[in-house]
Amino acid sequence: xxxxxxxxxxxxxxxxxxxxxxxxxxxxxxxxxxxxxxxxxxxxxxxxxxxxxxxxxxxxxxxxxxxxxxxxxxxxxxxxxxxxxxxxxxxxxxxxxxxxxxxxxxxxxxxxxxxxxxxxxxxxxxxxxxxxxxxxxxxxxxxxxxxxxxxxxxxxxxxxxxxxxxxxxxxxxxxxxxxxxxxxxxxxxxxxxxxxxxxxxxxxxxxxxxxxxxxxxxxxxxxxxxxxxxxxxxxxxxxxxxxxxxxxxxxxxxxxxxxxxxxxxxxxxxxxxxxxxxxxxxxxxxxxxxxxxxxxxxxxxxxxxxxxxxxxxxxxxxxxxxxxxxx
Amino acid sequence: xxxxxxxxxxxxxxxxxxxxxxxxxxxxxxxxxxxxxxxxxxxxxxxxxxxxxxxxxxxxxxxxxxxxxxxxxxxxxxxxxxxxxxxxxxxxxxxxxxxxxxxxxxxxxxxxxxxxxxxxxxxxxxxxxxxxxxxxxxxxxxxxxxxxxxxxxxxxxxxxxxxxxxxxxxxxxxxxxxxxxxxxxxxxxxxxxxxxxxxxxxxxxxxxxxxxxxxxxxxxxxxxxxxxxxxxxxxxxxxxxxxxxxxxxxxxxxxxxxxxxxxxxxxxxxxxxxxxxxxxxxxxxxxxxxxxxxxxxxxxxxxxxxxxxxxxxxxxxxxxxxxxxxxxxxxxxxxxxxxxxxxxxxxxxxxxxxxxxxxxxxxxxxxxxxxxxxxxxxxxxxxxxxxxxxxxxxxxxxxxxxxxxxxxxxxxxxxxxxxxxxxxxxxxxxxxxxxxxxxxxxxxxxxxxxxxxxxxxxxxxxxxxxxxxxxxxxxxxxxxxxxxxx
Numbered sequence: 136x137x138x139x140x141x142x143x144x145x146x147x148x149x150x151x152x153x154x155x156x157x158x159x160x161x162x163x164x165x166x167x168x169x170x171x172x173x174x175x176x177x178x179x180x181x182x183x184x185x186x187x188x189x190x191x192x193x194x195x196x197x198x199x200x201x202x203x204x205x206x207x208x209x210x211x212x213x214x215x216x217x218x219x220x221x222x223x224x225x226x227x228x229x230x231x232x233x234x235x236x237x238x239x240x241x242x243x244x245x246x247x248x249x250x251x252x253x254x255x256x257x258x259x260x261x262x263x264x265x266x267x268x269x270x271x272x273x274x275x276x277x278x279x280x281x282x283x284x285x286x287x288x289x290x291x292x293x294x295x296x297x298x299x300x301x302x303x304x305x306x307x308x309x310x311x312x313x314x315x316x317x318x319x320x321x322x323x324x325x326x327x328x329x330x331x332x333x334x335x336x337x338x339x340x341x342x343x344x345x346x347x348x349x350x351x352x353x354x355x356x357x358x359x360x361x362x363x364x365x366x367x368x369x370x371x372x373x374x375x376x377x378x379x380x381x382x383x384x385x386x387x388x389x390x391x392x393x394x395x396x397x398x399x400x401x402x403x404x405x406x407x408x409x410x411x412x413x414x415x416x417x418x419x420x421x422x423x424x425x426x427x428x429x430x431x432x433x434x435x436x437x438x439x440x441x442x443x444x445x446x447x448x449x450x451x452x453x454x455x456x457x458x459x460x461x462x
Numbered sequence: 463x464x465x466x467x468x469x470x471x472x473x474x475x476x477x478x479x480x481x482x483x484x485x486x487x488x489x490x491x492x493x494x495x496x497x498x499x500x501x502x503x504x505x506x507x508x509x510x511x512x513x514x515x516x517x518x519x520x521x522x523x524x525x526x527x528x529x530x531x532x533x534x535x536x537x538x539x540x541x542x543x544x545x546x547x548x549x550x551x552x553x554x555x556x557x558x559x560x561x562x563x564x565x566x567x568x569x570x571x572x573x574x575x576x577x578x579x580x581x582x583x584x585x586x587x588x589x590x591x592x593x594x595x596x597x598x599x600x601x602x603x604x605x606x607x608x609x610x611x612x613x614x615x616x617x618x619x620x621x622x623x624x625x626x627x628x629x630x631x632x633x634x635x636x637x638x639x640x641x642x643x644x645x646x647x648x649x650x651x652x653x654x655x656x657x658x659x660x661x662x663x664x665x666x667x668x669x670x671x672x673x674x675x676x677x678x679x680x681x682x683x684x685x686x687x688x689x690x691x692x693x694x695x696x697x698x699x700x701x702x703x704x705x706x707x708x709x710x711x712x713x714x715x716x717x718x719x720x721x722x723x724x725x726x727x728x729x730x731x732x733x734x735x736x737x738x739x740x741x742x743x744x745x746x747x748x749x750x751x752x753x754x755x756x757x758x759x760x761x762x763x764x765x766x767x768x769x770x771x772x773x774x775x776x777x778x779x780x781x782x783x784x785x786x787x788x789x790x791x792x793x794x795x796x797x798x799x800x801x802x803x804x805x806x807x808x809x810x811x812x813x814x815x816x817x818x819x820x821x822x823x824x825x826x827x828x829x830x831x832x833x834x835x836x837x838x839x840x841x842x843x844x845x846x847x848x849x850x851x852x853x854x855x856x857x858x859x860x861x862x863x864x865x866x867x868x869x870x871x872x873x874x875x876x877x878x879x880x881x882x883x884x885x886x887x888x889x890x891x892x893x894x895x896x897x898x899x900x901x902x903x904x905x906x907x908x909x910x911x912x913x914x915x916x917x918x919x920x921x922x923x924x925x926x927x928x929x930x931x932x933x934x935x936x937x938x939x940x941x942x943x944x945x946x947x948x
Contacts, residue, residue: 434758
């Protein structure tokens with residue numbers, strides 16, 4: 136176990152290094168810091184002096200990879216790559232490109248709490264609701280309920296999540312006035328602001344998830360051990376809960392696990408639309424301000440969380456499926 | 463003579479069409495492939511959705527021939543013999559030409575669907591007094607002398623006439639279809655008709671005929687009403703919403719097809735190589751796609767698109783008109799989606815290739831001294847091609863949905879280009895107006911759900927026909943006693 140985890144950890148660091156290098160090349164080699172400065176300053180103020188000042192303030196005036204003017208180790212450490220890319224590994228995020236935004240590290244820390252508040256209950260409810268609905272359809276397979284259930288799943292997954300939020304906000308906030316239109320308050324007050332986004336997000340993903348889980352259940356139901364269980368005289372409910380559900384949990388964990396990174400990152404669209412100051416909204420703000428430093432940092436944070444969740448999923452596997460040994 | 467302009471996405475779309483034609487010819491020659499495709503069309507939902515998709519494809523193709531019309535010579539200017547002709551600065555497509563009336567009938571601002579009055583009230587002098595009233599529209603319903611009494615009758619009459627025309631078209635098409643069936647199957651027409659009516663044909667032609675009629679009865683009145691009225695209303699700047707929706711179909715189609723096709727080269731090459739050679743090649747390729755898939759997709763695409771934006775701002779010499787810029791951006795968006803989205807398919811193909819390379823026929827081929835490249839091309843690729851097809855078709859609909867989200871985030875298509883994402887984005891603000899401006903939103907919703915639903919159902923049909931595992935499952939379901947009609 137420990138051996139496996141340490142190997143996974145080394146691989147994770149390697150992958151992170153790859154992500155880091157790739158994003159750096161993407162952001163600094165296709166376009167020079169001068170282009171970014173020009174875009175960020177914009178308008179009339181653009182002259183070479185302003186660009187130099189902008190670059191100087193953010194440390195973009197150094198060479199990209201190797202600083203030939205320095206000696207020894209500083210040849211590598213006194214570069215943009217070291218400052219803005221390698222230091223991400225130590226979770227030093229530095230300052231954003233635009234003037235108004237605060238320190239990235241502090242922002243990430245405070246906003247992650249909001250994202251967690253929305254996404255953690257959502258994640259749990261999502262798995263429960265989709266599994267329950269899929270189990271219901273599997274229980275009544277080949278009946279009218281199943282048929283129309285699948286039809287509504289296909290219909291629901293053909294509707295863009297944007298429609299859910301726009302219609303949902305219109306109906307529940309404007310017409311019925313059941314929830315605030317948007318906004319956020321810390322502490323327990325957050326509940327009333329979070330109900331609507333969580334509910335709508337649940338609805339938006341239910342169709343796709345439930346259909347997928349239903350297929351997984353049906354695949355398990357066709358297997359021999361289920362026939363054996365029925366032959367023993369177990370009731371349909373017992374077969375489903377005690378046998379099928381447990382075995383179908385493995386693919387469900389994999390599929391649900393792929394959403395886990397978003398538990399921390401939050402849903403970009405939902406947070407932005409309902410005015411929740413989480414990480415997702417932060418990304419959208421950064422994109423509209425063309426703040427590359429924040430986008431780059433969020434790419435890194437996102438992949439960090441992603442890799443962490445995958446190690447977590449591996450550990451969950453051993454709990455769900457005793458046959459799986461981590462080695 | 464107008465000057466034809468081949469935009470990047472136009473070129474790509476026509477290339478894809480050429481590839482599609484070539485593929486169809488091959489399928490018709492190979493009986494097993496033809497049998498699989500026949501299975502797709504035996505599925506009623508897949509058959510109906512393929513008709514919807516073909517309709518959308520036709521609109522896309524019409525919208526993929528671009529030209530710049532020649533400007534008439536300036537009046538009074540001396541007529542030079544061989545003066546270079548001047549061309550309009552805006553690029554037009556064939557679809558624009560067909561719908562030219564819709565483009566021209568631009569109102570000043572919002573108006574409700576089929577309305578003859580503006581949506582916002584203005585101060586007008588009525589009977590010598592200044593009153594706040596909704597003004598008459600410039601184009602919508604301008605042929606009505608006394609709209610209050612005539613409007614309902616006129617709309618009903620036009621819709622009826624359109625429905626009649628649609629019915630005539632539908633019956634002509636149905637007759638043509640029946641004739642074609644009887645010609646191909648070498649059966650008398652009456653017998654074919656009897657079979658179709660008895661619903662005993664292997665391909666559910668009765669469903670196809672019914673949907674032809676539904677299409678005719680929807681499209682007919684819609685066409686008849688979209689001329690004199692604004693069928694789906696107008697937006698903030700007075701543009702016809704129906705026109706925008708029709709234009710958005712191309713954007714959705716281009717993203718759905720090009721972006722999936724753009725994933726194929728990387729996914730197929732790397733997937734096959736990793737699965738076939740194993741060892742360090744496999745390790746390297748696995749590392750590559752782990753790196754790629756460990757960045758949340760939206761973030762990666764946002765980062766790439768931001769870079770594309772800077773790149774386009776830096777190189778203005780790449781395009782001449784605004785439409786060309788928007789098109790280049792769309793093309794690059796598809797490339798970005800392709801370059802960032804190959805990991806899933808690659809992983810799938812790698813696994814399948816690993817299984818195949820251990821099989822006896824591959825071992826035999828390599829024992830006979832067949833080269834690696836030949837084994838990959840002749841023995842392995844054809845046996846994983848069905849996975850490629852299934853994933854491509856499945857991805858199509860999710861990419862159309864994705865475009866809307868990307869546009870919302872601000873990294874989607876150019877705002878000047880019509881797209882469902884753009885329409886929804888604008889509709890967001892309109893829905894918070896009072897009274898609500900709902901028609902842009904409803905139009906985007908209707909068109910998008912139709913397109914995505916059709917794509918999803920078609921994809922399901924393709925998967926069921928081509929995936930051996932799905933087929934086994936289907937048979938089991940068909941054999942179960944709970945199914946009433948055998």
